[in-house]
Amino acid sequence: MFVEIQQLISTITQILDExxxxxxxxxxxRGKDYITDFVIIATALVGKHSFALLDTxxxxxxxxxxxxxxxxxxxxxWIIADLGEVMIHIxxxxxxxxxxxxxxxxxxxxxxxx
Numbered sequence: 001m002f003v004e005i006q007q008l009i010s011t012i013t014q015i016l017d018e019x020x021x022x023x024x025x026x027x028x029x030r031g032k033d034y035i036t037d038f039v040i041i042a043t044a045l046v047g048k049h050s051f052a053l054l055d056t057x058x059x060x061x062x063x064x065x066x067x068x069x070x071x072x073x074x075x076x077x078w079i080i081a082d083l084g085e086v087m088i089h090i091x092x093x094x095x096x097x098x099x100x101x102x103x104x105x106x107x108x109x110x111x112x113x114x
Contacts, residue, residue, distance in 0.1 A: 005085055009038060016042045019056050025102060032108040036087040039105060043096050047076030050090045054079050
């Protein structure tokens with residue numbers, strides 16, 4: 001199963017890279033108290049690019065039998081795709097900086113300061 005997940009992650013990052021997503025980051029959260037094992041974060045060039053990236057991911061991955069459990073696409077500034085063990089976040093640059101998801105995820109499992 002781990003090999004399959006690694007292949008899925010590789011495919012996702014390759015698609016994002018080929019479609020000009022920027023600053024693609026894979027965060028391994030196995031063993032952490034979070035809803036998924038891996039998070040992939042990428043930056044879209046502009047809002048419409050976010051939707052194009054999601055559309056390409058859906059088209060390519062669904063054809064390979066990957067199930068999308070849900071997507072959040074109300075805002076072009078932050079799109080989320082839930083694939084179960086992998087969650088993809090596509091941000092515009094300003095929203096990625098504003099929400100700084102990487103910093104939040106890096107604190108999981110660490111003791112909170114009193």
